Amino acid sequence: MEEQQERRNAGEKEGDQPSRNSGQTGPEPKEHRTSIVEMSDKVMKNWIQSLQKARERTQSQTQWPRIPRVPQILRRTQDFNKFYEPRVISFGPYHHGKPDLHPEEMIKPLYAEQFLADSNQDIKDLYTKIGSNIKAVRDCYDSISTKEYDDEALAWMMLLDGCSLLQIIRETDTSNVLAYHHRCLVKLDLFLLENQLPFGVLKLIFEGAKFNDGPSMEEKIKKFVTDTGRPTGIHLEEENEEPSHLLDLFRSALLGRFKMIRRSQPEQEQQPEKKGKSSSRQGEDRGSCCPWKKGIWKSFRNIKELKAAGIHLQLNRTSSLRDISFNSHFFYGCLKLPPIIIDGFTKPKFLNIVAYEMCPEAPNDYAVTYISFLYELIDHADDVKELRSNHILYNCLGSDEEVAKIFNEITNDFVNPDAYGDVKARIQEHYDKRVNTWMAQALHDHFSTPWTIMAFIGAVLVLFLTAVQTYCALPGN
Numbered sequence: 001m002e003e004q005q006e007r008r009n010a011g012e013k014e015g016d017q018p019s020r021n022s023g024q025t026g027p028e029p030k031e032h033r034t035s036i037v038e039m040s041d042k043v044m045k046n047w048i049q050s051l052q053k054a055r056e057r058t059q060s061q062t063q064w065p066r067i068p069r070v071p072q073i074l075r076r077t078q079d080f081n082k083f084y085e086p087r088v089i090s091f092g093p094y095h096h097g098k099p100d101l102h103p104e105e106m107i108k109p110l111y112a113e114q115f116l117a118d119s120n121q122d123i124k125d126l127y128t129k130i131g132s133n134i135k136a137v138r139d140c141y142d143s144i145s146t147k148e149y150d151d152e153a154l155a156w157m158m159l160l161d162g163c164s165l166l167q168i169i170r171e172t173d174t175s176n177v178l179a180y181h182h183r184c185l186v187k188l189d190l191f192l193l194e195n196q197l198p199f200g201v202l203k204l205i206f207e208g209a210k211f212n213d214g215p216s217m218e219e220k221i222k223k224f225v226t227d228t229g230r231p232t233g234i235h236l237e238e239e240n241e242e243p244s245h246l247l248d249l250f251r252s253a254l255l256g257r258f259k260m261i262r263r264s265q266p267e268q269e270q271q272p273e274k275k276g277k278s279s280s281r282q283g284e285d286r287g288s289c290c291p292w293k294k295g296i297w298k299s300f301r302n303i304k305e306l307k308a309a310g311i312h313l314q315l316n317r318t319s320s321l322r323d324i325s326f327n328s329h330f331f332y333g334c335l336k337l338p339p340i341i342i343d344g345f346t347k348p349k350f351l352n353i354v355a356y357e358m359c360p361e362a363p364n365d366y367a368v369t370y371i372s373f374l375y376e377l378i379d380h381a382d383d384v385k386e387l388r389s390n391h392i393l394y395n396c397l398g399s400d401e402e403v404a405k406i407f408n409e410i411t412n413d414f415v416n417p418d419a420y421g422d423v424k425a426r427i428q429e430h431y432d433k434r435v436n437t438w439m440a441q442a443l444h445d446h447f448s449t450p451w452t453i454m455a456f457i458g459a460v461l462v463l464f465l466t467a468v469q470t471y472c473a474l475p476g477n
Helices: 002-015 030-059 080-084 099-105 108-119 123-131 134-140 151-170 180-189 199-206 217-226 246-254 303-308 346-357 369-377 381-389 400-413 421-431 434-447 450-473
Strands: 237-239 257-259 311-315 325-329 332-337 340-342 393-395
Touching: 080 346, 108 151, 123 134, 123 151, 123 199, 134 151, 151 199, 151 217, 199 246, 217 246, 217 257, 246 257, 246 346, 303 311, 303 381, 303 421, 311 421, 325 421, 332 421, 346 400, 369 400, 381 393, 381 400, 393 400
Parallel strands: 237 257, 311 332, 340 393
Antiparallel strands: 325 332
8 A cells, every 4th residue: 555655646746746546636747738739839820821811812802803613512413514614615724725625716716806807906905905914814713723824825815715705795696607506505605604704804805896887895795695594675773893704794684683894994903792792682581591490381392282272473574583572362372483584505504603603702692592492383394384374484495394304403502491581481371371272272163264154153143043033932022
């Protein structure tokens, strides 16, 4: 016992603290204290470095917004090359020089030459303007993709790609250089996220253009963007903000806004778009990602079930895809939805919008939430047929089953159960009233066709006449 006590006391002296078995507390051993201090310094150093990198990334966006790459989570999806990479022609450094695009790349000089001739501009002047803004161009792209190009090569790439892109927009339906099928694919390539040019570069090229006849370049761009994916005759509200690129311009048009294409000096720095600045956020709830925690539990599955509960669809002649509203009047409900065109290019365009809206650089008002909302209402081809019959959905694919499949594929990687939470809550409130279902069923059974209406009126007349006859047959009448 005495030997054990001596060894315990010796251990306390060596560690300058009582042993674990002594029942006393004290500071940790010196060697442990040293390792914790070293780890804390390392963590703090990493924290400071990460802050510096984040600030540098933010400060690099002061002149022209960044053009991000498709997020990594989407790069692992099936058919990535088919929907996110150009098929005919590349613009910008991300896919520049790919062997499979080389034949069509040879048409760029022809388009650029025609644009310079039509706009009465000198190629040297344009090259000088782009070269003076080459740092802003580099900041728009991922540094890995631009480091292999020196300033001269990158400036020439922007000039050639920008002139050819603008000329493609000017003669998109009348080009003699490309076959019709290739022209359709090129129009799709212009809206791929990784195939964008900074709008600041395009503006440097066309702001000094002097076309002899026809509409201006700004009007051509507006017509090219607004004629894509939406029915004609929709009015867009002009927004006092410049677009980042063509895909951003197309996305804002889907939201009912058209960003201003202003003629201004490129050297004037433009502040990046601030998060939460957008005013078009109808029906979008940014709360919890679990709507049932707020009492919103969607038990209806599709449009057919809504119709059985007395909820009918109506076209909302609006410019924004997010203008969704629902009104309930006793046993009758009306769900108003904006129109949309579904064709062979809808899926890749909206997938690239999804990719853009998933990036930190993108605005925080989402165009794809409307697709997600429609997906929640579409289970079968009959649901697509209801949308078509009410002129809400224009099916250019030929098969309602294909449309239902496209909605499912677009929303695979973009799920926002909180979108339009207030609309869903009002629909659910109407849907939960059983009397609405009974009245809707009665109306469907007796008033859905002229023949059932006539039969109902005939039955009422028979009952009325029988009652009158019975009354007249009573004694004393």
